[in-house]
Amino acid sequence: MIKVVRIGFYALTSCYGCQLQFAMMDEILKFLPKAEIVCWYMLNRDSKEHEKVDIAFIEGSVSTEEEVELVKKIRENAKIVVAVGACATQGGVQSWDDRPLEELWKTVYGDGKVKFEPKMAEPVEKFIKVDYKLYGCPPEKKDFIYTIGTLLIGTWPEDIDYPVCLDCRLRGNPCVLIEKNEPCLGPVTRAGCDARCPSYGIACIGCRGAIGYDVAYFDALGLTLRKKNFTKDEILDRMRIFNAHNPKLEEMVNKIFEEGE
Ligand code: SF4
Ligand code: SF4
Ligand code: SF4
Structure with a gap:
């Protein structure tokens, strides 16, 4: 069993709703004696994005070339990767429209220029191995408690297989x-x-x-x-x-x- 678990919470392209849902949980305080939060920008501006962690929670869809590299780096640094929410597990509402990227970009941003390289939104699993998924937009608080609780005591959360x-x-x-x-x-x-x-x-x-x-x-x-x-x-x-x-x-x-x- 892992004693103090190092946790990272990373955001890709998302509304930040999943991490907000979890950051606002009172129960999170109960995990703190057992967990070291290495990276979670919503909670700590001095987060360390490229350090080794035991569990990496990833929110958001992979929607830029930079995010492709980021998820690969997170995977390299994490023992367990959990995709969080509809964006990370299924691409989210931002991958709903399957028109070509250029057409979508023009519709939303016109001739606007950005400093990153955009791509069509895709789920995290398209690029790296994902060990467990938290479903929903956002997932329920109890999903997070159950998952982190089972991982903290060294067991594995079960999948829900009913409608x-x-x-x-x-x-x-x-x-x-x-x-x-x-x-x-x-x-x-x-x-x-x-x-x-x-x-x-x-x-x-x-x-x-x-x-x-x-x-x-x-x-x-x-x-x-x-x-x-x-x-x-x-x-x-x-x-x-x-x-x-x-x-x-x-x-x-x-x-x-x-x-x-
Ligand atoms: S009923 Fe549940 S699964 Fe369906 S849209 Fe609402 S929250 Fe999502
Ligand atoms: S899954 Fe829903 S709540 Fe979570 S980041 Fe995506 S849009 Fe926001
Ligand atoms: S029982 Fe009816 S209302 Fe409830 S989820 Fe199923 S189809 Fe929807």
């Missing part, structure tokens, strides 16, 4: 897909948020990522998307918002619409 619908049913929420005909992505999205959006009557938009057709809630609700007359393109477009780089996406949506088309 949002399961959490939703446990909470006893009315189903917005069945009752309101909303295109809720709960049946095909990884759980762990306690069905946050449907609990407020809002359809899930898939921020925790496509879960894969082998464990999706097809029988109960996945096929309802088709029965409610949503088209394959509608569901695919909605899922791409957070899942543009998710390799499980097409197979899942195909599975929903494979019959009856």
Whole structure:
């Protein structure tokens, strides 16, 4: 078991929402006796970005050539790499639009010049090995506590392999897909948020990522998307918002619409 764990929290292209979520946790104070925070600019301006750490948490998508080099350096310096949030695990909303970079750049920045070399936003895993992923936009506080807690005591966190619908049913929420005909992505999205959006009557938009057709809630609700007359393109477009780089996406949506088309 590691005694005092050296931790780094690094930000790539992101809104900083994931690290803000974790930096604001009171519980973080309880970890301090067991952890040395080597790099976390949000908490300490004197952070050391290129030092060795036991656990590296990386937030954000890889969206510049400089960030490609940075993630490789982080990997070299870290024993365990955890990708944090939809940007780091799936490319995030910034990789939703797949038009060529030049066209996107022109749309947003016109003729603006920058001092870095931009590229299309991609998940961290495209460039380095990622050991564990925290899903969500942002992930839940309990995800962070659970992950860091298990790693601190020398064990390994488990993956969540069931869909949002399961959490939703446990909470006893009315189903917005069945009752309101909303295109809720709960049946095909990884759980762990306690069905946050449907609990407020809002359809899930898939921020925790496509879960894969082998464990999706097809029988109960996945096929309802088709029965409610949503088209394959509608569901695919909605899922791409957070899942543009998710390799499980097409197979899942195909599975929903494979019959009856
Ligand atoms: S995953 Fe969401 S909250 Fe986290 S950095 Fe990206 S956009 Fe922000
Ligand atoms: S489809 Fe949406 S609202 Fe219905 S049970 Fe699943 S997560 Fe809940
Ligand atoms: S319900 Fe869906 S969109 Fe909302 S937090 Fe959970 S996974 Fe994300």
